[in-house]
Amino acid sequence: MTVQPAMPKCWRVETKPHKFCPGCGHGLVLKALGQAIDELGIQDKVVFGCDIGCSLLSWDFFNMDTVQTHHGRTNPVITGMKRANSDIIGVAYMGDGGGYAIGAQHLVSSATRNERITAILVNNTQYGMTGGQMAPTTMPGQKTETSPYGRDAETTGSPTQGPEMVAAIAPEGAYVARGSVANMKQLKGYIKKALENQMAGNGFSFVEALSLCPTNWRTNAKDTWKFLEEDMYKYFKVGELRVPGPREKEGQ
Amino acid sequence: MPEKPIQGEKRVFVTGNEVVAWAALAAGAEIMYGYPITPQNEIMHYWTRMIPKYGRRFLQTEDELSAGFTTVGGVLAGRRAFTATAGPGNTLMQEPISMAEAMRLPIVVVVQQRGGPSTATVIYSQQEVTLTTLGGNGEGLRVVYSTATHQELFDYTIKSFNTAWKYRFPTFVLGDGYQAKMRESLTFYDPAERGIEMVPTDAYVGRPGMPGVDRPPKHMRNTYNMEEELYEVLQGYLADFAKAAPEIAEHETFDTEDADLVIISHGVVSRACKMAVRDLREQGYKVGYFRPITLRPMPEKELQEVAGKAKQLLVVESAQGQLARLVKEVIYGSTAEMLSLFKPGVGITSEEVIARVKEIKG
Ligand SMILES: Cc1ncc(C[n+]2csc(CCOP(=O)(O)OP(=O)(O)O)c2C)c(N)n1
Ligand code: SF4
Ligand SMILES: [Mg+2]
Numbered sequence: 288m289t290v291q292p293a294m295p296k297c298w299r300v301e302t303k304p305h306k307f308c309p310g311c312g313h314g315l316v317l318k319a320l321g322q323a324i325d326e327l328g329i330q331d332k333v334v335f336g337c338d339i340g341c342s343l344l345s346w347d348f349f350n351m352d353t354v355q356t357h358h359g360r361t362n363p364v365i366t367g368m369k370r371a372n373s374d375i376i377g378v379a380y381m382g383d384g385g386g387y388a389i390g391a392q393h394l395v396s397s398a399t400r401n402e403r404i405t406a407i408l409v410n411n412t413q414y415g416m417t418g419g420q421m422a423p424t425t426m427p428g429q430k431t432e433t434s435p436y437g438r439d440a441e442t443t444g445s446p447t448q449g450p451e452m453v454a455a456i457a458p459e460g461a462y463v464a465r466g467s468v469a470n471m472k473q474l475k476g477y478i479k480k481a482l483e484n485q486m487a488g489n490g491f492s493f494v495e496a497l498s499l500c501p502t503n504w505r506t507n508a509k510d511t512w513k514f515l516e517e518d519m520y521k522y523f524k525v526g527e528l529r530v531p532g533p534r535e536k537e538g539q
Numbered sequence: 540m541p542e543k544p545i546q547g548e549k550r551v552f553v554t555g556n557e558v559v560a561w562a563a564l565a566a567g568a569e570i571m572y573g574y575p576i577t578p579q580n581e582i583m584h585y586w587t588r589m590i591p592k593y594g595r596r597f598l599q600t601e602d603e604l605s606a607g608f609t610t611v612g613g614v615l616a617g618r619r620a621f622t623a624t625a626g627p628g629n630t631l632m633q634e635p636i637s638m639a640e641a642m643r644l645p646i647v648v649v650v651q652q653r654g655g656p657s658t659a660t661v662i663y664s665q666q667e668v669t670l671t672t673l674g675g676n677g678e679g680l681r682v683v684y685s686t687a688t689h690q691e692l693f694d695y696t697i698k699s700f701n702t703a704w705k706y707r708f709p710t711f712v713l714g715d716g717y718q719a720k721m722r723e724s725l726t727f728y729d730p731a732e733r734g735i736e737m738v739p740t741d742a743y744v745g746r747p748g749m750p751g752v753d754r755p756p757k758h759m760r761n762t763y764n765m766e767e768e769l770y771e772v773l774q775g776y777l778a779d780f781a782k783a784a785p786e787i788a789e790h791e792t793f794d795t796e797d798a799d800l801v802i803i804s805h806g807v808v809s810r811a812c813k814m815a816v817r818d819l820r821e822q823g824y825k826v827g828y829f830r831p832i833t834l835r836p837m838p839e840k841e842l843q844e845v846a847g848k849a850k851q852l853l854v855v856e857s858a859q860g861q862l863a864r865l866v867k868e869v870i871y872g873s874t875a876e877m878l879s880l881f882k883p884g885v886g887i888t889s890e891e892v893i894a895r896v897k898e899i900k901g
Contacts, residue, residue, distance in 0.1 A: 299751060331749045334615075339762065346760040350751030352744035354615060355760040356608065357638055363605040367612020368744070370598050371570050371620060375745045393608075396601035 295321025297330040299350045306344040310511060312498030313341055315468040316409055317348060319496075320378070323479035324351075329486070332376045334368060336361040338390075340382035341415040341500075359390025362397045365404045376485060377404040384414045387423040387447040394449075394493075398457040401490040405481045408449060408493070411500040412519065419503030423447035426522050431503075446522050453493045454528035460490030463529035467497040469516055470525070477527065489531045497523055541593045549727040555718040558689050559623065559649050560585035561727055562696035567737050568647075569618040570596040572609040576628040577661035578716035579651040583623070603628040607635025610646045614639075615759075617742025619700055621647035625716075626655055629667050629674075636709050637675035641761040643776070644743075645703030649696065649712045651719040654884040663716035664884040665806055668861035671711050672835040678773070680780050682710040682787055683835040685805040689723040695832075697730050704738040706783045713834065715857075717807050717886065784836035791830045792845065794820060798827030800851040800878075800896065803842075805831055805862055808887050812855050815892035826896060834862070839869050846870035851899065855880040855892055 294303065298321050307313045324330055330351055337345045339358035346355040356364045365377035386394050386408040397404065413431045414420040420433040424446050428437040454463040462484035466474035474496055481492035497519050501511045544564040553561075559582045563571065573583045587597050600606045606622045613620030624632050629650055639646045652667040654660030673679040682702050684695040696712050703710035730737060743757060750756035763769040791809075794816060795801050804812040809830045816828045829845050831838050846852060852875045854863040859881050867877065880887065880895045 297751075299756065330751075331747075332745075334744045343760075343762050346762070347756075347758040350756050352746075352750060352757040353759065354744060355762060356611075357634060357761075360604065360608045360635070360638075363600065363608035364612040364615070366605075367572060367598070367609030367620070368616045369612070370572075370596065370609065371613035371616035371618040372742070372745055375616065392601050393605055396605065 296325045297321050297349050297351055299348060302347045305348060307341060308502045310499060310501040310508060311341070312411060312468045312496070312500065313345070313409060315471065316407065316474070316496045316498060317345060319471055319475040320407065320478050321349065322475045323482055326479060327482055329376055329482065332374070334365070334375045334377055336365045336377065336379045338381035338385040339416070340385050342380050342382055342385070342409065343416070345380065359385045359388070359393065361385065362390060362393040362404070362406055366397055366402045369402065369404050373403070376482065379404055379406045381406070381408050382415065383408060383410045383412070383424040383447070383449070384422045387449055394453070395456065398453045398461065398491050398493065401458045401460055403485050403488055403490065405485045405492040407478065407481070408495045409498045410449070410495050410523065411498045413500065413503055415500050415503055426518060450493060450495050450528050453491070457491050457529065460531050461529050462489070462492040462531060464527040465495045465497065465523060465525050467515065467525050468499060469497070469512065480530070484531060497525065543729055544589070544593055545727045545729045547729065547732065550724065551727055552722055552724050553689070554581060554720055554722050555689055555692050555714060556581035556651070556720070557585050558692045558725065559696050559712070560589065562693045563621055564589060564593060564595065565727070565730055566697040566700045567619055568595065568621050568700065570598070570613050570620045572598045572600055572606045572613065572620065572622050574600050574603050574606045574624070574628060576625050578653055578719040579623040579625050579649065581719070582649060603631035604634055607632045607646070608638070611635050611639055611644055614644045614646050615743045616745060617740050619704070619740050621649065623649040623651070625651045626653040626667070627658060629670055633670065633674035636681065637677050638761055639709040640675065640677050640680045642759055643707040644709065645707050646709045647699045647703050647712070648709065650714065652713065652715040660884060661716065663857065663886060665715060665808065665857040666861065666883060667713070668834060668858060669864070671713050672865065678777065679835055680776055681708050681835055682706070682833065683713050684711065684832060685713045685834050686718065687806055687809045687830070688725070689718070690725040692718060693725055693727065697735065701738045702787060704740055706779070706787065708780065713806065715807055780836070785840070787833060788836050788838040789832035790838035790841050791832060792841065793828050795827030795829060795845050795848065797825055798849055799825045800853055800899065801827040801829050801845050801849040802853045802855060802892065803829045803862070803866055804855040805834060808855055808857055811887050811889040812892055814889040815896065818889065818893055819896055824896060824900065834865060837865055837869050842866065842869050843873070846873040846875045849875050851876045851878055853878040853880065853896065853899065855887060857882055857885055857887060859883045
């Protein structure tokens, strides 16, 4: 891993250290988001919405207006806000359970309506906040609290391919990518483009971030990264799926 | 500036759903979010037809969860925002409403009650009283106006925005399918010309200035770490609600002074009940009438007074005792006999009310 630069300017120092478990990927995703916001100079324009899930812990994370919503409902709250005041740059931040299970209809409809918001979804392959149950993103054979013998794809389905789904249904102008906390520069680039795409008024912008949950994976530092880079990369392909206009270098 | 939707006063003969759309326009509602459900559909139909001329907005959402949560978003952005629903939609709407309660967000929800439980009928009932007054996982920190006429639908739709923004509790206009679909005469007016000042709105998020530098960031949560933390917040909310309740509560009553029996009803059923009371009086029966206009908060003192004087209270409603439960809670300790005429999901005529009173009086 490369050395991380200092705390993003838009982070709220008073609430650091943050509330996530040590080694959690949420902090890294929010670092990438913070850096992107700093680079774009939009701290005073962004309204950040966090879901219920471990993302709820970010309700006072930034020096930015923030609304904690309900499990799965961050997309509609930010959508309603953006529809009411288009000067806001709306960021909806959620987990894989929030976005792909209980709030799936909101994700689908935000995408098909091409809502001018930026949705960032943290994929940690299970329900972190509630203690590690199976999520739509849980991989075949993966043990969780509700798939103690490993996820059986036959009876419980296969991991949701979120960005692929959004890319397939979103109209022209959408931006869709999957990044990873193992490549922070790239993840920041994707998130920055997802924000720029909203600012340009092009369409729905969606970034899934492959993340880490050592607590529920019950992994040490080495195995945590191995789980992400070996197991998760097999099912979840990192890259951009939809880019309006010409592709740029940054974010590759 | 687009012109005012209503100039001066205008006598009209229209359906209740049309009334709500016009009232929301007149009140300066800026955006409606909604999902189709009978019998509220025409609120959206009229709204979407009229708004381009007045620069207002509409979003059709994927369901009522989204309709409620987008309304929450609209209010957070500082707009006079509302939604409308009924029946199973009202059930889904309770989740966003509980967030609005938790964060004191002035959303306005128009409910046109239909039959229940489940999909039931698309026509009429008064069966959404319990859900609308006390739904969600909380303490019912909300205001519910139950209208009886088209004029009231107009008046209270306008008023609901002011109550919501003044007190910052989610506010409902509780109508029903009969009121929604029926045509009736009423007067449209511009609130300003009647001296009604619209309570100004302001944004919770996205205000000017650099957060953390020019102003503190707005951090809004609905989750608490400790029981005591939540308890403290709720104590503040409950005290605010208790203080506001007597200012908000409204009722209508007549002929109770010397009445042995007082008929209690709300909403459209009060039309039949009032007619029945007048007819019965002419026939020499000592009957009176009481109607809570707000079902949450209830007009407690006034109802207690009536219950303290009357020997019998007859609760009449198109539900199996949903209003009666609210009444009993308020008059607990009164020795008045509780009587009922319950017809869940069905309309009630004055003849039926008169027959019931005569049955009671022998
Ligand atoms: C309506 C509702 N159902 C269930 C819950 C309980 N709940 C809280 S967080 C959560 C799962 C969160 O998982 P995910 O969205 O993947 O986020 P993570 O914690 O993994 O980041 C659940 C089921 C809830 N808060 N609300
Ligand atoms: S449970 Fe997992 S996702 Fe939640 S804070 Fe801890 S490490 Fe992060
Ligand atoms: Mg998760």
